[in-house]
Amino acid sequence: MNQKKEFEPKVIAFACHWCGVGRNEINPVEDFSNFKLVKLLCSGRINTALILKAFEKGADGVVVFGCPEGKCHYNFGNKNAIKECELSKSLLDLLGVNAKRLKVELGFLNENGKLDEVMDEFIEDIKKLGPNPLRVS
Numbered sequence: 001m002n003q004k005k006e007f008e009p010k011v012i013a014f015a016c017h018w019c020g021v022g023r024n025e026i027n028p029v030e031d032f033s034n035f036k037l038v039k040l041l042c043s044g045r046i047n048t049a050l051i052l053k054a055f056e057k058g059a060d061g062v063v064v065f066g067c068p069e070g071k072c073h074y075n076f077g078n079k080n081a082i083k084e085c086e087l088s089k090s091l092l093d094l095l096g097v098n099a100k101r102l103k104v105e106l107g108f109l110n111e112n113g114k115l116d117e118v119m120d121e122f123i124e125d126i127k128k129l130g131p132n133p134l135r136v137s
Contacts, residue, residue, distance in 0.1 A: 009060035009126040011035035013119065014050070016043040016066045018073040020108050034123050035063075043067070043106075044077025051088040055097060058135045061126040063103045063119070071108075078106050098129055 013035050030037045040046065043066030054062050064085055066078040082104060089099035105118055 007127055007131060008034070009123055009131075010058055011061040011063065011119070011123055011126060012054045012059045013037045013063040013065060014043070014046050015039055015064075016073075016077065017041050019043070019065050019067045019106075032119075035119055042072070042074050042077035043081035044072070044074060044079075046081050047084050048088045048091065051085070051102065052091065055092070055101070055132060055134055058132065060129075060132045060135070061101045061103070061122060063105060063122055066104070066106045068107050082106075096133055101126060101129060101132065 011034065015037055017039060030039075043064055046064050051062055051064075064081050066081045067073060069078060072078045085102060085104045089102055092099045092102060103122055107114070
């Protein structure tokens with residue numbers, strides 16, 4: 001009997017050091033069971049090229065974590081992240097990639113289970129969308 005393997009999305013999460021997700025400075029990249037975490041000093045360091053490169057390299061979904069609006073350690077970082085993600089979403093649409101594959105989450109995520117909750121929900125949404133149409137298998 002040939003069983004079809006369930007689609008397991010490749011998800012990249014870019015996380016601001018100050019929002020409580022990227023607190024461990026020893027490893028700039030951490031692998032979790034269902035996503036890879038890339039730590040940034042500030043969400044303001046995210047840019048459209050980095051987001052699009054993640055999709056080009058095969059990510060099925062990308063999440064950008066930052067501090068709540070008005071609480072950025074550098075005052076403007078989360079505003080820049082929002083702007084870059086909005087631009088990236090419009091470019092993803094032009095490329096035929098559903099913009100729902102990119103999510104911005106602003107908030108202090110060091111609360112009990114908040115990170116897991118956000119990521120589990122996002123991964124379920126990506127499973128419904130299926131593999132990234134740009135991914136070369």
